[in-house]
Amino acid sequence: MSSRRRSSSAAPLEDENLLPEILLRLPPQPSSLPRASLVCKRWRSVASDPGFLRRFRIHHRRSPPLLGCFVQDDEHHAISFLPTSEPPNRVPPGRFSLQFKPGSRFTLLDCRHGLVLVLMSHEMRHQFVVWDPVTGDKRRLSYPPRFDPRTTLVNGAVLRAAGDAQHFQVVFLAARNYGIASAVACVYSSETGVWGNLVSVPISSESERGSAFDQILSVIAVSRQPAVLVGDSIYWILTCSSGILEFNFEMQSLAVIPMPNVNRDHFIKFIRADSGGLGFLDMSSFTVQLWERTTDCNGVAPWRLRRTIELAKLLPLNPKKDNIMIEAFAEENNMVFLSTLNNIYVLHLQSLELKKIPKTDSGSRYHPYESVYNADVGGEHGRAELFAQCIG
Structure with a gap:
């Protein structure tokens, strides 16, 4: 038996x-x-x-760990990786690196769903580069038609559909002034290999003078902060307007929604709230307030204060010397990167668990990288040259 x-x-x-x-x-x-x-x-x-x-990567696509963050290194013409995990889950810094030829100009725009979006120019060629650090795959995309990258300030976002490990989308965002200041957006699909139709929305400046100079200011003020993905929409901040740009994928529409009524001298970072809706962090001195946009029974979507976090109780701070900035937000893990004079801290917004990581140069921008990565299994990542080859 x-x-x-x-x-x-x-x-x-x-x-x-x-x-x-x-x-x-x-x-x-x-x-x-x-x-x-x-x-x-x-x-x-x-x-x-x-x-x-x-299958493993697809299964965990919406619950990936935070592996670290990417940092733009202008001095060495490279995008470097800063790991945040401890052994045995720590990814070696050299495993994910992207180098550019001397003379290239590049801007790290976005990281999402295991992909990295870079805006690059070299020898009068201007293009987006979509890079998968885990596989080493890279895709180069030309600008959408009718846009001159030398005269148009752009931003962008990259994402994958749920359950899709192969195809991706890139959202192109730009501001222009052809009589009326406006923001325009366009979506590239790797499945079709083409850019979709342009959609636009007027942008009004906060300035009351309404001169041509003020209009130009509103045009060049689309924030270079990374977008935040919430549900079917992706959001950017307009720095010279009291509004937020919202691109809705289902409707293929672009709209401006009101900014929260907070002190504009405070530092604001938009996030995905605990409920899954749009939220933002409002930081003043050593205090962070978490706000959320909710919809009431009348269809109105006001902003409501949900929580207050006293950073002085969590971090070893010197009120006379330290200054705190919100550097980045990791969407899938609900973590925020905070920088002080000497350190970078990663704070989980729900548990308030805190981790310290090394700080790079003061001018660096941090882009959290959340992805499924399995090292040294069957040689899938054995071709190390894929991670260090130059883009030409």
Whole structure:
């Protein structure tokens, strides 16, 4: 009887279809599959199978760990990676790096769904580069028609549809002044290989003079802060207007929604709120307020204060010397990057768990990178040259 029980309990792991389903549900940490692959040859065969690895990434697409952040390094013509995890889940800094030829000008715009979006120019060529650091794949995209990158300030966002590990979309955002100051947006789909139709919305400046100079100011003031994705919409800040740009993917529409009524001298960072709606952080001195945009029974969407965080109770601060800035927000992990004079801290907005990471140059901008990465499983990432080759 006991031998039959042992035989039946071992049978499920011998099922060719069941083992992949079990491994698929391991945590999406970099060490999960490498550790599983050490159990036996059969487990290693499953864990290193390219088809299974694609399924693993898709399965955890909306719950990826925060691996670190990317930082633009103008001095060395490179985008470098700063890991935030501890061993054994720490990704080596040199594993994800992107180098550019001397003379190239580039701007790191966005990171989302395991992809990195870069705006690059070299020898009069201007293009977007969409880079997957895990696979090393890169795609170069020309500007949408009718836009001159030398005279138009642009921003952009990159994202993938849920469950899609291959295709992506890039949202192009620009401001222009052809009689009336306006913002325009356009979406590129890697599935079709073309840019979609332009959509636009007027932008009104806060200035009361309404001169041509003021209109120009409103045009060049689309924030270079990364966008935040909330539901079917993506949002940017307009720095010279009391508004927020909202691009809705389902409606393919662009709109300006009111800014929250807060002191504009404070630092504001838009985030995805705990409820899944649009929120923002309002920081003054060492206090952070979390606000959320809610819709009432009349369809009105006011901003409501949800929480206050006293940073002086969490961080080792010197009120006379330290100054705090909000550097970045990690959408999927609900974490915010805070910088002081000497350190960078990663704060989880719900648990208030805090982690310190090394600080780079004072002029750096941090772009959190959340992705599923499995190191040293079956040689999937063995071609290290893919991560360091120059873009030409």
